[in-house]
Amino acid sequence: MTDCIFCRIIAGEIPSAKVYEDEEILGFRDINPAAPVHVLFIPKKHFANLGEAAPADQALLGRMLQVIGREAPKLGLSEGYRVVSNCGEPAGQTVNHFHLHVLGGRELQWPPG
Numbered sequence: 001m002t003d004c005i006f007c008r009i010i011a012g013e014i015p016s017a018k019v020y021e022d023e024e025i026l027g028f029r030d031i032n033p034a035a036p037v038h039v040l041f042i043p044k045k046h047f048a049n050l051g052e053a054a055p056a057d058q059a060l061l062g063r064m065l066q067v068i069g070r071e072a073p074k075l076g077l078s079e080g081y082r083v084v085s086n087c088g089e090p091a092g093q094t095v096n097h098f099h100l101h102v103l104g105g106r107e108l109q110w111p112p113g
């Protein structure tokens with residue numbers, strides 16, 4: 001999707017601060033961090049959000065969570081972190097390419113705003 005900013009990051013057309021990459025998943029630092037550590041993990045396959053994921057994406061979604069669990073300590077998040085996905089505009093989704101926010105490095109409040 002040429003009009004998708006995250007697809008353009010995957011394609012290397014827009015620079016990003018990568019922290020993780022494999023054949024299916026990319027992790028890079030959020031350009032507007034909401035915490036000292038704020039990384040986005042995205043599938044290289046484009047779908048807008050969880051509601052748009054296909055049955056065939058089940059393993060990919062599971063792998064994304066496992067990758068985050070493995071990578072979080074390497075990002076300095078051994079003490080704890082939050083994984084969030086904003087699905088749809090009312091929830092705050094601004095980029096329509098599925099992504100998981102990984103946030104940490106400070107005390108996080110609950111409930112979120």
Ligand code: AMP
Pocket residue numbers: 005014016029030031032033040085086092093094095096
């Ligand atoms: P959301 O609002 O949940 O859709 O999250 C989209 C996130 O993408 C926001 O936190 C933005 O700061 C981040 N973002 C947008 N453009 C870029 C970019 N070029 N590089 C890194 N992060 C970005």
